[in-house]
Amino acid sequence: MAAIKGKRADLSHMALRLYVILAFGFLFLPIAVIIIFSFQPGRYPNLPLNEFTLKWYGEMIYDRVLLECMKNSVVVGVSVSFISTALGFLAAYALRSYKLRVENLFLGFMSGPLTVPSLLLGLALLIFLNTFLSISNSLFSVILSHTVICAPFAMFIVRARLRSIDKTLEEAAWDLGAGTWQTIREVILPLSAPGLIAALLLTFTLSFDEFIIAWFVSGFQATLPVKIWSMMRGGIKPTINAAGTVIFTLSISFLVLSEYFLRKKSG
């Protein structure tokens, strides 16, 4: 399409590129604001920037409640990511091995928890766990609830990875006398490891960042987002910026890591 290469084409090309830059500016503005003002001394954000300070990070580290909530979130996130990835792997491998007659129905059902607004899921789980099963609200309920969303998510990630593994490798293992379990252990698991790691990382952040469901079912054991919510209700506090910057760094490193693993070739 090198035919149209006049001044006008150049101009529209430039305009579109400028537009992309502006759009990305809009997308990154709030993140930049949080990070920049977490290093600013003033309680209220003011525009001519002042000198750099770590004061709010210091305050955050000595906030016992905040740290307790962070620990709660890590406990939930780790449990959820391992349960979800295990459930997701089993289903993804079964999907690969068997032609399910109701495959579309199954996949549709599994994408349900990812489509339903978490407000509705939270209400449903609150009623079910708390009112009907009389399980008092706790981190245990949060783990059960987050796995509802994270297990299908892990399944879709692992399934995409398993698709890239050549079927002949499995067949070769069988021909050489390996049983089903041995094939899974020695061929499938190592080859799908990058997908499994990505699933662990992504489901961890998904759970670590989730607020509404945790708010409904966590009871007195607040997770970090629940704690941040109550801090936000109390007005502007720069420790929120500091905590936000920490959470951002964590989520994004996990995202970048999982992207690295997903792009990695097998073996």
Place this chain on the structure above:
Amino acid sequence: MARIRNFPPLRFFVGFLPITVWEVLFFLFPVILIFMVSFLYVKELRLVYEWTFRNYAKIFSMLPYWEAYLRSFRLSLTAVLFSAAIGYPLAYTIAFEISRRYQRLLIVAMIVPFWTNYLIRAYSWQIILANSGLLNQFLQALHVIETPIRILYTHNATEVGFIYFYMVLMTLLLYSSMESINRDLLEAAADLGAKKFRTFIEIIFPLTYPGLIAGSVFVFILSFGDFVGPSILGGGKNPVFSQLIVDEIQGTVNLSMASALAVIMVVTIVAILILLLRRVETATLRKGGKPWRQ
């Protein structure tokens, strides 16, 4: 007895059963429960197991519920329009004007804000849009305005939040429908003398239509069900529909009323899904194209 011979082996169940049981028990069943609970009522903070329509009667007879519903509907619809208007040129530029090497990079970069904690992003918009916030300070420093403009705690701020939160989803869906367009088609159009604009109208736009509809559905559902954005950024005196649900859960602890409101939300979402996704189907059948890339 072919049935029995075809009975799947143990590992079939080891694979499918755990996740299925989990999702049936903790997703399907609780969601069905919402429907049932919406026909019960609450007395002295306890559910009374007696079928009744009183929750629905109350909702349909009181104006504030209608107002909140319409407010939510309007806000979500506006969010769909804006995110399509902003996202379409963005997706187009990334898919067609930028080399493949940088495409992947930009897409990952776009997911970064999307993958950042939702509360933190909303809080940041609070800092930016407040009366004494960064935007007003900036505009006053440039002498564009004299007195600060009030954006925060109005639903204009909610709208900014919605567009910011969900335009990424719209852009990604549009991008993936653009990326899967066979480039030979564009070459062919160019060879046959079609200008860029005509190529766009006759090839690119029809082929991205399913992506546009899917994006609209997602943006609508997510902003309609969003509670955090409106409560942190919006006007508290004029609640949106999702805030009414949360008020019933965390405030008055009336779970049956909350369920009835939730059922109305579910019905709205399902109606939108059916209405719009059917349009994708007919559009796809007419064009004979394949809307989803595997």
